Amino acid sequence: MRIPFIAGNWKMFKSRIETVVFAREFKELYKDTDVRTAICAPYVHLDTLKAVFEGTQIKVGAQNVHFEDQGAFTGEVSALMLEEIGVDYCIVGHSERRQYFAETDETVNKKLHKLFETSIVPIMCVGEVLEQREAGTEAEVVKKQLHRGLAGIREEQIKKLVIAYEPVWAIGTGLTASPLQAEEMCGIIRNTIDDLYSPEAGDSVIIQYGGSVKPANASEIMNMPQIDGCLVGGASLEPVDFMQIIDF
Ligand code: PGA
Numbered sequence: 001m002r003i004p005f006i007a008g009n010w011k012m013f014k015s016r017i018e019t020v021v022f023a024r025e026f027k028e029l030y031k032d033t034d035v036r037t038a039i040c041a042p043y044v045h046l047d048t049l050k051a052v053f054e055g056t057q058i059k060v061g062a063q064n065v066h067f068e069d070q071g072a073f074t075g076e077v078s079a080l081m082l083e084e085i086g087v088d089y090c091i092v093g094h095s096e097r098r099q100y101f102a103e104t105d106e107t108v109n110k111k112l113h114k115l116f117e118t119s120i121v122p123i124m125c126v127g128e129v130l131e132q133r134e135a136g137t138e139a140e141v142v143k144k145q146l147h148r149g150l151a152g153i154r155e156e157q158i159k160k161l162v163i164a165y166e167p168v169w170a171i172g173t174g175l176t177a178s179p180l181q182a183e184e185m186c187g188i189i190r191n192t193i194d195d196l197y198s199p200e201a202g203d204s205v206i207i208q209y210g211g212s213v214k215p216a217n218a219s220e221i222m223n224m225p226q227i228d229g230c231l232v233g234g235a236s237l238e239p240v241d242f243m244q245i246i247d248f
Helices: 017-030 043-053 079-084 095-100 105-115 130-133 138-149 179-197 199-205 215-222 241-247
Strands: 006-011 036-040 061-062 089-092 121-126 162-165 208-209 229-232
Touching: 006 089, 006 241, 017 043, 017 241, 036 089, 043 061, 043 105, 043 199, 043 229, 061 095, 079 105, 089 105, 105 121, 105 138, 130 138, 138 179, 138 199, 138 208, 162 179, 179 199, 179 208, 215 229
Parallel strands: 006 036, 006 229, 036 061, 061 089, 089 121, 121 162, 162 208, 208 229
Antiparallel strands: none
């Protein structure tokens, strides 16, 4: 049985005060559910969120990590540093990082290896851009991202991994992949894990859909058999909206 997992991705939003206000309000609204819940926030807010959410089921994630333990890498943060402050999850390979910060399948792979040396669970993002969808190459693109990104990752590690399918054309655009389009791609991702590892690994890996998820479409998406959760951008910035998605 795969446990549903809904994670918010705040991207580069919210001041310190806004973070505290959100966290207090969300903690009030939050009822313990069977749905795993996390908020992936900017590095500077992780400690604050950990403190406010202490004693609740609400987990905290980072949005990026460096693949070395330490060194002369100005501006970077290591997995060990994140682990030390109790971070539970870390997004890797988000399309915005691939697009604006030269993230590649190779750096995604190195980051996954590094995170698997810690207790932090990676949320690995894959997805095609609009031209690839229009050319009908989305399955090929995503399979290639998985093959390269997961090189050398072992089966027991895969069972702990979260994969987020995020068609780039549906992120922050208001366009959502139809539940059937999302279901089809999440099925392709699961079959790829079956082929690369084993049917048991495919069965246990958590696959999220991300791209303009909101309260109005969450239940339709979450009812798809291959979709175990959502990675929510814009709608995770409002406590009421995010809670409604978790309550799908
Ligand atoms: P969105 O973002 O929900 O605002 O489309 C999703 C994401 O980028 O993870």
